[in-house]
Amino acid sequence: MPARPHSPDPHSPGAYPPGACPLDHLVLPTARLDVARARLVSLGFVVAPSGIHPFGTENCCVFLEDGTYLEPLAVGNAQAAAKAVADGNVFVARDRAYRDSCGSEGFSALVLGTENADADHARYIEAGLSAGDKLSFSRAFTDAAGNSDTASFKLAFASGTGATDAFLFACERITAPKVDRGALQVRANGATGIVEVVAVSNEPSEQRRLISIATRSPATGQGSSTAFDLPNATLTLLDPVAFETRFGMPAGAPSELRFAAIVFSVRFADTVARLLAASSVEHDIRGDDIVVRPAPGQGAAFIFREIA
Template sequence: MRSIDHLVMPFDALGAARQWFLGLGFVVAPEAAHPFGTGNACVFLADGRYIEPLSIVDPAAYDAAKDEGHLFIERDAALRNLPDRPAISGIAFRSDDALADREQLLDEEAGEEGLVEFGRTMRLPDGGSAELSFRLAFAAIHAADAPSFFYCEARQTAKPDRSSLTTHPNGATGMAGVTIKVEDPEMFRDYLASVADSRVQENGDDDWTIPLDGGRLDVVAGGSTPLAIASLTVTVADLAFAKKFWEGQGVAYSESADGVAIACPNGLGAIRFIEERS
């Protein structure tokens, strides 16, 4: 059973991403650059998961990586250039051994041969820095406009202290799950079960849930593409408090039975907020 590590959200500019997340009441980490032309300004949550707003910060390096068949960049470019771009382009699952994860996926006919390995410097709020190193393995995709599912192994031995980045004015505490829309649920049943290394639980009416370690994937029928990430669900300590915060910031939201949803500005999709339950 997999655990979500982070979600990728493509933005045209990190400054716009930062302002939007700050307006929602999140603390945003300092910007960081990847060696293949992208950069991020992450939102870290107290449960160890995070949201990764991603932009192109070095077009020459980005184009070179794409030309070289860099899996992460190829997939980012395919979704970033869609007329109806998804707000959430990928799910990274936590990995202790990306090589073993790749072999498992290949055995289940759900994986890619290619790997991505890179290092980068993380700037810390106190002015210090930490050197990070990652290895990524990838699940196969069924279409160019499908989201990317991959496995992120953090290879550095020292863990950066992000505690100052995880106390958010809106009271956000963690990531409860992700909702995926599919045109034909049966087509993706085995694939998504392999990706999550978990079993499907039927909910009726072609909707089902795949339990994760510390979360869930909710799969619902519908949408205009074969498979898309419709929303991310974030937990907050006090939903009434969060709503008052957003009202004070002029942030529009829509209510549902168990929470609220805020539409993403970078594409099709939303972030849902529910109250954390002890």
């Protein structure tokens, strides 16, 4: 397996040349943050202190060395979330639609880094793919030492017509918290970043335009497998048969589009295998990959791949 070059932080201005958007983070709905935290710790990740959104949701993120991160997301204040939906908050409305369709455990959104969410919103509207109004908000961020600062974001949303199982959005960091993430990026499993995100569709050809426009990346491949090359990862779109063939597990209920798996780069596969065994986490070996099936608090298949 070729070495993966170190990716620049997708939040840094000018980190990537114009073209495809970088992967920023992944949203993983969960029923309870404590369950997600326990599961992720058992997989060898370090989990950040809980973050509270001003519209009823909350998260406990896993930050990776390559600048990407996982965002387990729960509803912490149902009343505030219901008001946010009524007020047209697309982020909370899409989270509710996902939970109503797929349940409270899963993988709802792929988030792309951007330096201009306004331009992305206009681009989505022009293409007929806007999922609703932009969203600007701020929240407190706390590092492992308990230091706090404020992070501010602007989001622009894209989705296929009537789709509830998956969406994409562009995330512009207006202000970044001045805290130290170093301690949050040291993991027992040795994971250094995300190299691939895998989505499943019953009709992959129908999703190519949505994904290509959202990511600003042309599709390569055809038929059962399509790839979109982002600056710091690959987004792969498979049909259900191709997904089951590759990972040895069913793709789940039929879906127009569903995010289903995350491939992490790790330093040593045997370290991961020992850690999973010690934590009594069931896993399968498929070629160069260690495959962990979804579980409560882990809404997608996690695949660990040794990359020098």
